[in-house]
Amino acid sequence: MGRFRKNDKSGVPEINTGSMSDIIFMFLFFFMVITTIRESTLYVRITPPGATEVQKLEKKSLVSFIYIGPPIDAQKYGTEPRIQLNDQISGVRDLAQFIEAEREARDEVDRPLMTTSIKADRSVKMGILNDVKQELRKVNALKINYSAAKSKNVYGN
Amino acid sequence: MAKKSPTINGGSMSDISFLLLTFFLLTSSMDTDTGIARKLPPPLPPDAPKPEIHDRNVFKVAINFRDELQVQGKLADVSQLRDMAKDFLANPSNDPKKSEIVMENISLLGPTPVSKGVVSLKNDRGTSYEMYIAVQNELTAAFRELRDELSEEKFGLKFADLKRADQIEAVQDAIPVSISEAEPTNAAINN
Numbered sequence: 001m002g003r004f005r006k007n008d009k010s011g012v013p014e015i016n017t018g019s020m021s022d023i024i025f026m027f028l029f030f031f032m033v034i035t036t037i038r039e040s041t042l043y044v045r046i047t048p049p050g051a052t053e054v055q056k057l058e059k060k061s062l063v064s065f066i067y068i069g070p071p072i073d074a075q076k077y078g079t080e081p082r083i084q085l086n087d088q089i090s091g092v093r094d095l096a097q098f099i100e101a102e103r104e105a106r107d108e109v110d111r112p113l114m115t116t117s118i119k120a121d122r123s124v125k126m127g128i129l130n131d132v133k134q135e136l137r138k139v140n141a142l143k144i145n146y147s148a149a150k151s152k153n154v155y156g157n
Numbered sequence: 158m159a160k161k162s163p164t165i166n167g168g169s170m171s172d173i174s175f176l177l178l179t180f181f182l183l184t185s186s187m188d189t190d191t192g193i194a195r196k197l198p199p200p201l202p203p204d205a206p207k208p209e210i211h212d213r214n215v216f217k218v219a220i221n222f223r224d225e226l227q228v229q230g231k232l233a234d235v236s237q238l239r240d241m242a243k244d245f246l247a248n249p250s251n252d253p254k255k256s257e258i259v260m261e262n263i264s265l266l267g268p269t270p271v272s273k274g275v276v277s278l279k280n281d282r283g284t285s286y287e288m289y290i291a292v293q294n295e296l297t298a299a300f301r302e303l304r305d306e307l308s309e310e311k312f313g314l315k316f317a318d319l320k321r322a323d324q325i326e327a328v329q330d331a332i333p334v335s336i337s338e339a340e341p342t343n344a345a346i347n348n
Binding site for chain 2: 017018020021024025027028031032035049050051052053054055056057060063115117120121122123124125126127129130133136137138140141142143144145146147148149150
Protein backbone atom coordinates (compact mmCIF):
# COMPACT_ATOMS: atom_id res chain seq x y z
CA MET A 1 0.00 0.00 0.00
CA GLY A 2 1.83 2.96 -1.20
CA ARG A 3 -0.39 5.59 0.26
CA PHE A 4 2.40 7.46 2.03
CA ARG A 5 4.84 7.00 -0.70
CA LYS A 6 7.54 9.64 -0.88
CA ASN A 7 7.76 11.98 -3.80
CA ASP A 8 9.74 10.73 -6.61
CA LYS A 9 11.86 13.87 -6.66
CA SER A 10 14.69 13.54 -4.24
CA GLY A 11 17.10 16.20 -2.94
CA VAL A 12 16.58 19.63 -1.42
CA PRO A 13 13.51 21.47 -2.68
CA GLU A 14 14.14 24.87 -4.18
CA ILE A 15 13.63 27.82 -1.83
CA ASN A 16 11.33 30.45 -3.13
CA THR A 17 13.37 33.64 -3.30
CA GLY A 18 10.53 35.84 -4.42
CA SER A 19 9.93 37.29 -0.96
CA MET A 20 13.61 38.01 -0.39
CA SER A 21 13.37 41.28 -2.23
CA ASP A 22 10.46 42.32 -0.03
CA ILE A 23 12.55 41.76 3.05
CA ILE A 24 15.43 43.75 1.65
CA PHE A 25 13.10 46.53 0.63
CA MET A 26 11.81 46.61 4.17
CA PHE A 27 15.41 47.01 5.36
CA LEU A 28 15.90 49.76 2.86
CA PHE A 29 12.88 51.73 4.02
CA PHE A 30 13.89 51.22 7.62
CA PHE A 31 17.29 52.74 6.97
CA MET A 32 15.86 55.53 4.88
CA VAL A 33 13.59 56.52 7.73
CA ILE A 34 16.05 56.41 10.60
CA THR A 35 19.02 58.04 8.91
CA THR A 36 19.55 61.57 7.83
CA ILE A 37 21.19 62.57 4.63
CA ARG A 38 23.74 65.30 4.99
CA GLU A 39 22.00 68.49 3.99
CA SER A 40 24.99 70.48 2.92
CA THR A 41 28.34 69.49 1.63
CA LEU A 42 31.08 70.65 3.92
CA TYR A 43 33.69 73.01 2.62
CA VAL A 44 35.44 73.18 5.97
CA ARG A 45 37.12 70.39 7.87
CA ILE A 46 35.44 69.64 11.18
CA THR A 47 36.65 67.31 13.88
CA PRO A 48 34.40 68.00 16.82
CA PRO A 49 35.95 68.11 20.29
CA GLY A 50 34.99 65.44 22.77
CA ALA A 51 32.87 66.01 25.83
CA THR A 52 31.13 63.87 28.40
CA GLU A 53 28.18 66.11 29.23
CA VAL A 54 26.59 66.16 25.81
CA GLN A 55 22.91 66.26 25.09
CA LYS A 56 21.13 65.07 22.01
CA LEU A 57 20.01 67.76 19.66
CA GLU A 58 16.23 67.70 19.72
CA LYS A 59 13.93 68.68 16.87
CA LYS A 60 16.28 68.65 13.92
CA SER A 61 13.93 70.77 11.85
CA LEU A 62 14.40 73.71 14.20
CA VAL A 63 18.17 73.64 14.16
CA SER A 64 20.33 75.79 11.96
CA PHE A 65 23.95 74.89 11.60
CA ILE A 66 26.99 77.10 11.52
CA TYR A 67 30.16 75.34 10.47
CA ILE A 68 33.53 76.75 11.42
CA GLY A 69 36.81 75.18 10.48
CA PRO A 70 39.82 75.29 8.21
CA PRO A 71 38.73 75.12 4.55
CA ILE A 72 39.25 71.82 2.76
CA ASP A 73 40.15 73.63 -0.43
CA ALA A 74 43.17 75.50 0.92
CA GLN A 75 44.14 76.67 -2.58
CA LYS A 76 40.99 78.69 -2.90
CA TYR A 77 40.16 79.79 0.63
CA GLY A 78 43.46 79.63 2.48
CA THR A 79 44.16 77.78 5.70
CA GLU A 80 42.62 80.16 8.23
CA PRO A 81 39.36 78.88 9.78
CA ARG A 82 36.31 80.13 7.92
CA ILE A 83 32.58 80.12 8.55
CA GLN A 84 30.28 78.10 6.34
CA LEU A 85 26.60 78.94 6.18
CA ASN A 86 24.31 76.77 4.07
CA ASP A 87 26.40 75.83 1.08
CA GLN A 88 29.01 78.51 0.96
CA ILE A 89 31.92 79.98 2.80
CA SER A 90 30.77 83.21 4.38
CA GLY A 91 31.90 85.87 6.79
CA VAL A 92 30.67 86.95 10.19
CA ARG A 93 28.74 89.76 8.51
CA ASP A 94 26.47 87.30 6.69
CA LEU A 95 25.29 85.71 9.93
CA ALA A 96 22.46 88.13 10.67
CA GLN A 97 21.01 87.59 7.24
CA PHE A 98 21.41 83.83 7.54
CA ILE A 99 19.55 83.71 10.87
CA GLU A 100 16.84 85.94 9.47
CA ALA A 101 16.38 83.62 6.51
CA GLU A 102 16.29 80.58 8.78
CA ARG A 103 13.62 82.27 10.88
CA GLU A 104 11.55 83.13 7.84
CA ALA A 105 11.57 79.49 6.79
CA ARG A 106 9.98 78.32 10.06
CA ASP A 107 6.48 78.64 11.40
CA GLU A 108 5.92 81.58 13.68
CA VAL A 109 5.08 79.36 16.66
CA ASP A 110 8.35 77.48 16.30
CA ARG A 111 10.60 80.50 16.08
CA PRO A 112 11.29 80.91 19.81
CA LEU A 113 12.37 77.26 19.94
CA MET A 114 14.98 77.57 17.23
CA THR A 115 18.47 76.50 18.13
CA THR A 116 21.70 77.38 16.46
CA SER A 117 24.23 74.59 16.48
CA ILE A 118 27.82 75.71 16.21
CA LYS A 119 29.90 72.97 14.65
CA ALA A 120 33.47 73.99 15.01
CA ASP A 121 36.73 72.21 14.50
CA ARG A 122 38.68 71.57 17.65
CA SER A 123 41.61 73.63 16.44
CA VAL A 124 39.53 76.76 15.85
CA LYS A 125 40.42 79.71 18.05
CA MET A 126 37.83 81.32 20.25
CA GLY A 127 38.26 84.71 18.56
CA ILE A 128 36.14 83.75 15.58
CA LEU A 129 33.65 82.01 17.88
CA ASN A 130 33.35 85.11 20.04
CA ASP A 131 32.54 87.13 16.93
CA VAL A 132 29.90 84.59 15.95
CA LYS A 133 28.41 84.61 19.44
CA GLN A 134 28.26 88.39 19.57
CA GLU A 135 26.58 88.43 16.18
CA LEU A 136 24.05 85.84 17.32
CA ARG A 137 23.27 87.90 20.39
CA LYS A 138 22.63 90.92 18.22
CA VAL A 139 19.96 89.08 16.24
CA ASN A 140 18.54 87.45 19.36
CA ALA A 141 19.36 83.87 18.43
CA LEU A 142 20.22 82.99 22.00
CA LYS A 143 19.72 79.24 22.13
CA ILE A 144 22.94 77.71 20.98
CA ASN A 145 24.55 74.32 21.07
CA TYR A 146 28.27 73.71 20.95
CA SER A 147 28.58 70.59 18.88
CA ALA A 148 30.74 67.97 20.57
CA ALA A 149 31.11 64.25 20.22
CA LYS A 150 30.32 62.01 23.14
CA SER A 151 33.48 60.63 24.62
CA LYS A 152 34.44 58.81 27.77
CA ASN A 153 37.39 60.90 28.76
CA VAL A 154 38.17 64.45 27.79
CA TYR A 155 41.73 64.56 29.06
CA GLY A 156 42.89 62.40 26.22
CA ASN A 157 45.68 64.78 25.27
CA MET B 158 -7.50 27.25 -23.02
CA ALA B 159 -5.69 30.47 -22.10
CA LYS B 160 -2.13 30.82 -23.12
CA LYS B 161 0.22 30.38 -20.19
CA SER B 162 2.10 33.62 -19.54
CA PRO B 163 5.80 33.24 -18.98
CA THR B 164 6.94 33.80 -15.37
CA ILE B 165 9.40 36.58 -14.76
CA ASN B 166 12.49 35.57 -12.91
CA GLY B 167 12.45 37.55 -9.69
CA GLY B 168 15.74 36.33 -8.39
CA SER B 169 17.66 39.41 -9.41
CA MET B 170 15.19 41.71 -7.70
CA SER B 171 16.82 41.10 -4.35
CA ASP B 172 20.18 42.01 -5.85
CA ILE B 173 18.81 45.31 -7.01
CA SER B 174 17.30 46.12 -3.65
CA PHE B 175 20.54 45.11 -1.95
CA LEU B 176 22.32 47.58 -4.15
CA LEU B 177 19.90 50.31 -3.14
CA LEU B 178 20.31 49.36 0.50
CA THR B 179 24.08 49.64 0.40
CA PHE B 180 23.82 52.92 -1.46
CA PHE B 181 21.67 54.41 1.30
CA LEU B 182 23.86 52.97 4.00
CA LEU B 183 26.85 54.70 2.51
CA THR B 184 25.34 58.09 1.73
CA SER B 185 23.41 58.63 4.93
CA SER B 186 24.85 59.35 8.31
CA MET B 187 23.49 57.68 11.36
CA ASP B 188 25.25 59.82 13.90
CA THR B 189 22.93 61.89 15.99
CA ASP B 190 24.07 65.39 16.65
CA THR B 191 25.15 65.95 20.20
CA GLY B 192 26.50 68.96 21.93
CA ILE B 193 26.57 71.17 24.97
CA ALA B 194 23.52 73.41 25.13
CA ARG B 195 23.98 76.98 26.27
CA LYS B 196 21.94 80.11 26.39
CA LEU B 197 23.53 83.38 25.37
CA PRO B 198 22.69 86.47 27.40
CA PRO B 199 20.39 88.90 25.59
CA PRO B 200 22.12 91.91 24.06
CA LEU B 201 22.72 94.64 26.61
CA PRO B 202 21.95 98.26 25.95
CA PRO B 203 25.22 100.18 26.24
CA ASP B 204 24.07 102.21 29.24
CA ALA B 205 22.76 99.22 31.21
CA PRO B 206 23.87 99.14 34.84
CA LYS B 207 26.26 96.40 35.81
CA PRO B 208 24.62 93.63 37.79
CA GLU B 209 25.64 93.72 41.42
CA ILE B 210 27.33 90.47 42.35
CA HIS B 211 29.32 90.21 45.50
CA ASP B 212 32.94 89.42 44.82
CA ARG B 213 32.96 86.33 47.01
CA ASN B 214 30.18 84.81 44.92
CA VAL B 215 32.12 84.89 41.68
CA PHE B 216 34.07 81.81 40.69
CA LYS B 217 36.59 83.15 38.23
CA VAL B 218 37.73 80.88 35.44
CA ALA B 219 40.00 82.17 32.72
CA ILE B 220 41.75 80.51 29.79
CA ASN B 221 44.59 82.25 28.01
CA PHE B 222 45.89 81.94 24.47
CA ARG B 223 48.23 79.14 25.47
CA ASP B 224 45.23 77.13 26.70
CA GLU B 225 46.35 77.55 30.29
CA LEU B 226 43.61 77.52 32.84
CA GLN B 227 43.39 79.90 35.74
CA VAL B 228 40.88 79.28 38.50
CA GLN B 229 40.37 81.90 41.22
CA GLY B 230 43.67 83.52 40.35
CA LYS B 231 45.75 80.35 40.38
CA LEU B 232 46.89 78.12 37.56
CA ALA B 233 45.00 74.85 37.56
CA ASP B 234 44.46 71.75 35.48
CA VAL B 235 41.16 70.94 33.76
CA SER B 236 40.88 67.73 35.75
CA GLN B 237 40.73 69.71 39.00
CA LEU B 238 38.13 72.17 37.78
CA ARG B 239 35.03 70.06 38.42
CA ASP B 240 35.77 69.48 42.08
CA MET B 241 36.88 73.05 42.62
CA ALA B 242 33.67 74.38 41.10
CA LYS B 243 31.52 72.01 43.13
CA ASP B 244 33.33 72.88 46.32
CA PHE B 245 32.99 76.58 45.63
CA LEU B 246 29.30 76.47 44.77
CA ALA B 247 28.13 74.09 47.48
CA ASN B 248 30.57 75.47 50.05
CA PRO B 249 30.13 72.66 52.56
CA SER B 250 32.72 74.07 54.94
CA ASN B 251 31.08 77.51 55.02
CA ASP B 252 34.28 79.18 53.92
CA PRO B 253 33.85 82.99 53.81
CA LYS B 254 35.96 83.04 50.64
CA LYS B 255 33.55 80.75 48.78
CA SER B 256 30.05 81.37 47.60
CA GLU B 257 27.31 82.57 49.89
CA ILE B 258 24.58 80.10 50.81
CA VAL B 259 21.06 81.35 51.37
CA MET B 260 18.24 79.23 52.74
CA GLU B 261 15.26 79.41 50.46
CA ASN B 262 11.87 77.83 50.60
CA ILE B 263 11.35 75.72 47.54
CA SER B 264 8.16 73.78 47.01
CA LEU B 265 8.64 70.01 47.42
CA LEU B 266 12.07 70.51 48.98
CA GLY B 267 11.30 72.79 51.90
CA PRO B 268 14.04 75.09 53.14
CA THR B 269 17.00 74.38 50.89
CA PRO B 270 20.43 75.95 50.81
CA VAL B 271 20.76 77.81 47.53
CA SER B 272 24.15 78.91 46.37
CA LYS B 273 24.54 82.49 45.22
CA GLY B 274 27.66 81.51 43.33
CA VAL B 275 28.16 82.46 39.71
CA VAL B 276 30.81 81.02 37.44
CA SER B 277 32.50 83.68 35.39
CA LEU B 278 34.23 82.29 32.33
CA LYS B 279 36.71 84.34 30.41
CA ASN B 280 38.60 83.31 27.36
CA ASP B 281 41.11 84.83 25.05
CA ARG B 282 40.71 85.20 21.31
CA GLY B 283 43.55 82.72 20.97
CA THR B 284 42.03 80.05 23.20
CA SER B 285 41.38 76.87 21.28
CA TYR B 286 37.84 75.60 20.92
CA GLU B 287 38.89 72.21 22.23
CA MET B 288 40.07 73.70 25.52
CA TYR B 289 37.00 75.90 25.77
CA ILE B 290 34.70 72.90 25.35
CA ALA B 291 36.71 70.91 27.88
CA VAL B 292 36.22 73.69 30.42
CA GLN B 293 32.55 74.14 29.58
CA ASN B 294 32.17 70.40 29.90
CA GLU B 295 33.69 70.34 33.37
CA LEU B 296 31.53 73.23 34.52
CA THR B 297 28.42 71.55 33.16
CA ALA B 298 29.48 68.36 34.90
CA ALA B 299 29.89 70.22 38.19
CA PHE B 300 26.34 71.56 38.03
CA ARG B 301 25.03 68.22 36.88
CA GLU B 302 26.68 66.41 39.76
CA LEU B 303 25.35 68.89 42.30
CA ARG B 304 21.88 68.43 40.88
CA ASP B 305 22.26 64.66 40.90
CA GLU B 306 23.32 64.70 44.54
CA LEU B 307 20.36 66.79 45.60
CA SER B 308 17.95 64.85 43.47
CA GLU B 309 19.15 61.48 44.77
CA GLU B 310 18.92 62.68 48.33
CA LYS B 311 15.39 64.01 47.98
CA PHE B 312 13.80 61.82 45.36
CA GLY B 313 16.11 58.83 45.11
CA LEU B 314 16.68 59.37 41.40
CA LYS B 315 19.30 61.04 39.27
CA PHE B 316 18.32 64.43 37.90
CA ALA B 317 18.20 63.13 34.34
CA ASP B 318 15.88 60.31 35.44
CA LEU B 319 13.33 62.55 37.12
CA LYS B 320 9.97 62.33 35.41
CA ARG B 321 7.71 64.73 37.22
CA ALA B 322 7.89 68.32 36.03
CA ASP B 323 7.51 69.79 39.51
CA GLN B 324 10.44 67.74 40.81
CA ILE B 325 12.62 68.82 37.91
CA GLU B 326 11.67 72.42 38.50
CA ALA B 327 12.40 72.16 42.22
CA VAL B 328 15.92 70.88 41.60
CA GLN B 329 16.48 73.49 38.92
CA ASP B 330 15.42 76.18 41.36
CA ALA B 331 17.70 74.83 44.07
CA ILE B 332 20.73 74.62 41.78
CA PRO B 333 20.50 77.06 38.89
CA VAL B 334 23.13 76.73 36.20
CA SER B 335 24.79 80.10 36.38
CA ILE B 336 27.67 80.38 33.98
CA SER B 337 28.30 83.89 32.84
CA GLU B 338 30.64 84.69 30.04
CA ALA B 339 32.42 87.97 30.07
CA GLU B 340 32.06 90.36 27.19
CA PRO B 341 34.98 89.39 24.98
CA THR B 342 38.24 90.98 25.91
CA ASN B 343 41.70 89.58 25.85
CA ALA B 344 42.08 87.53 28.99
CA ALA B 345 45.59 87.70 30.29
CA ILE B 346 47.05 85.41 32.85
CA ASN B 347 49.92 86.87 34.76
CA ASN B 348 52.21 84.20 35.93
